[in-house]
Amino acid sequence: MANRLTTKDKIINAAERLFAERGFSETSLRLITNKAEVNLASVNYHFGSKKELIQAVLARYLNQFMPALGRALEEVDQEPDLTLQDAFEAMVEPLMALNDVRQHGTALFLQLLGRGYIENQGHLRWFVSTHHGEVLEKISELVHRTAPHLKPTDIFWRMHYTLGTLVFTMSSYRALVDIAKADFDQDNDVETVLRRLIPYMAAGVSAPQPSLLTVTE
Amino acid sequence: MANRLTTKDKIINAAERLFAERGFSETSLRLITNKAEVNLASVNYHFGSKKELIQAVLARYLNQFMPALGRALEEVDQEPDLTLQDAFEAMVEPLMALNDVRQHGTALFLQLLGRGYIENQGHLRWFVSTHHGEVLEKISELVHRTAPHLKPTDIFWRMHYTLGTLVFTMSSYRALVDIAKADFDQDNDVETVLRRLIPYMAAGVSAPQPSLLTVTE
DNA sequence: CTTTATTTTAAACGAACGTTTGATTGAAGT
DNA sequence: ACTTCAATCAAACGTTCGTTTAAAATAAAG
Numbered sequence: 001m002a003n004r005l006t007t008k009d010k011i012i013n014a015a016e017r018l019f020a021e022r023g024f025s026e027t028s029l030r031l032i033t034n035k036a037e038v039n040l041a042s043v044n045y046h047f048g049s050k051k052e053l054i055q056a057v058l059a060r061y062l063n064q065f066m067p068a069l070g071r072a073l074e075e076v077d078q079e080p081d082l083t084l085q086d087a088f089e090a091m092v093e094p095l096m097a098l099n100d101v102r103q104h105g106t107a108l109f110l111q112l113l114g115r116g117y118i119e120n121q122g123h124l125r126w127f128v129s130t131h132h133g134e135v136l137e138k139i140s141e142l143v144h145r146t147a148p149h150l151k152p153t154d155i156f157w158r159m160h161y162t163l164g165t166l167v168f169t170m171s172s173y174r175a176l177v178d179i180a181k182a183d184f185d186q187d188n189d190v191e192t193v194l195r196r197l198i199p200y201m202a203a204g205v206s207a208p209q210p211s212l213l214t215v216t217e
Numbered sequence: 218m219a220n221r222l223t224t225k226d227k228i229i230n231a232a233e234r235l236f237a238e239r240g241f242s243e244t245s246l247r248l249i250t251n252k253a254e255v256n257l258a259s260v261n262y263h264f265g266s267k268k269e270l271i272q273a274v275l276a277r278y279l280n281q282f283m284p285a286l287g288r289a290l291e292e293v294d295q296e297p298d299l300t301l302q303d304a305f306e307a308m309v310e311p312l313m314a315l316n317d318v319r320q321h322g323t324a325l326f327l328q329l330l331g332r333g334y335i336e337n338q339g340h341l342r343w344f345v346s347t348h349h350g351e352v353l354e355k356i357s358e359l360v361h362r363t364a365p366h367l368k369p370t371d372i373f374w375r376m377h378y379t380l381g382t383l384v385f386t387m388s389s390y391r392a393l394v395d396i397a398k399a400d401f402d403q404d405n406d407v408e409t410v411l412r413r414l415i416p417y418m419a420a421g422v423s424a425p426q427p428s429l430l431t432v433t434e
Numbered sequence: 435c436t437t438t439a440t441t442t443t444a445a446a447c448g449a450a451c452g453t454t455t456g457a458t459t460g461a462a463g464t
Numbered sequence: 465a466c467t468t469c470a471a472t473c474a475a476a477c478g479t480t481c482g483t484t485t486a487a488a489a490t491a492a493a494g
Binding site for chain 4: 443449457
């Protein structure tokens with residue numbers, strides 16, 4: 001009957017759920033420690049500060065996901081006639097694998113990612129691009145290969161559009177799934193929501209980009 | 218030399234800038250009233266509460282934008298062979314018109330919209346759909362007309378993807394424009410950023426949607 | 435000018451927050 | 465058995481927050 005989880009794990013498990021649901025600054029340490037059934041002071045004892053707890057929560061997923069994504073992209077890069085659709089689909093499995101590290105891990109990670117990007121202006125963007133820059137490079141490379149009509153600057157913008165689509169959708173994940181159920185009687189799990197996104201993102205990224213300078217009338 | 222702005226306007230002008238930059242809950246009334254050079258208590262005197270101030274900030278833009286967007290959509294609806302690209306381009310002018318109501322109004326509005334959607338789970342989503350439901354209906358209708366291969370549920374999802382693309386891009390507006398300048402020596406104003414988005418969104422929304430149920434392999 | 439509303443002001447309120455403290459516990463090492 | 469040390473705990477600390485109060489200042493009305 002005893003709880004085999006360490007205090008540190010109980011904290012991080014409760015924290016990520018609440019962070020994903022309510023955002024970082026809207027989630028107090030008192031709420032986390034109540035939910036985790038540990039003492040308030042144990043957060044600062046085990047993690048140092050709230051900020052370091054947030055980083056630990058994000059790092060647990062990033063450290064698993066980014067290398068796995070890198071490997072999946074290398075693999076799909078061998079494919080001779082690769083489409084952008086294929087490249088995006090290759091990202092689903094590493095994302096879904098996060099469900100092994102933790103129940104609802106995929107949804108939690110994407111929600112946390114969205115929260116992190118929006119809440120703290122540019123901080124997470126910097127962290128990801130410096131700690132996992134090679135993976136981002138690889139994605140650019142694959143996009144360039146499968147959509148050679150795009151200039152590097154177009155690829156830059158469209159990767160950010162795609163990130164926006166992904167994290168905004170996932171940060172509203174619960175609400176959207178509930179509406180889809182109520183209005184269309186349609187059930188959606190995480191993987192369905194992800195796969196539903198792919199045609200949109202692939203078509204968007206590879207769309208022709210007309211010059212913006214010649215447009216007046 | 219005298220300041221002709223009322224206290225109420227000074228508050229709302231300072232508040233929207235800070236809300237857009239830092240988010241609602243990260244912006245204290247003390248910060249707003251310092252920036253606006255008014256007394257702390259005047260917020261509660263003129264607006265009642267912080268929550269009502271947030272609503273007033275958003276309402277000022279929504280009440281101008283939504284009717285203008287509605288008119289623009291009605292107009293473009295007359296067009297016999299309308300494309301989705303045209304429909305999206307029709308939204309640019311109402312958005313840019315927000316620069317008249319306030320300097321940098323377009324960027325501010327889109328940033329505020331993004332903050333509102335993400336920060337308070339579902340509250341703004343409910344407000345917009347109940348107060349401006351006809352305009353959203355009109356958009357769905359136009360999408361259905363220009364992309365008749367999509368089911369209503371597909372349109373629902375893709376409208377939210379598009380909203381995500383738009384508000385995420387605009388909430389990172391400053392950072393993205395700066396990176397584009399540094400890495401590609403490319404200058405972008407708000408309208409350029411908006412128009413650059415359109416091919417992506419139009420291609421994404423009108424992409425074919427394969428069935429998700431048959432996929433198992 | 436006097437009286438009445440309206441607006442502005444300084445000050446304080448109570449609540450919630452992240453963090454620190456210092457005592458207490460319980461297992462490991464000798 | 466005694467010591468050591470990491471872990472837990474209740475309690476408090478100092479800040480910051482949104483909001484309220486009641487007096488002072490200003491504008492409007494008679």
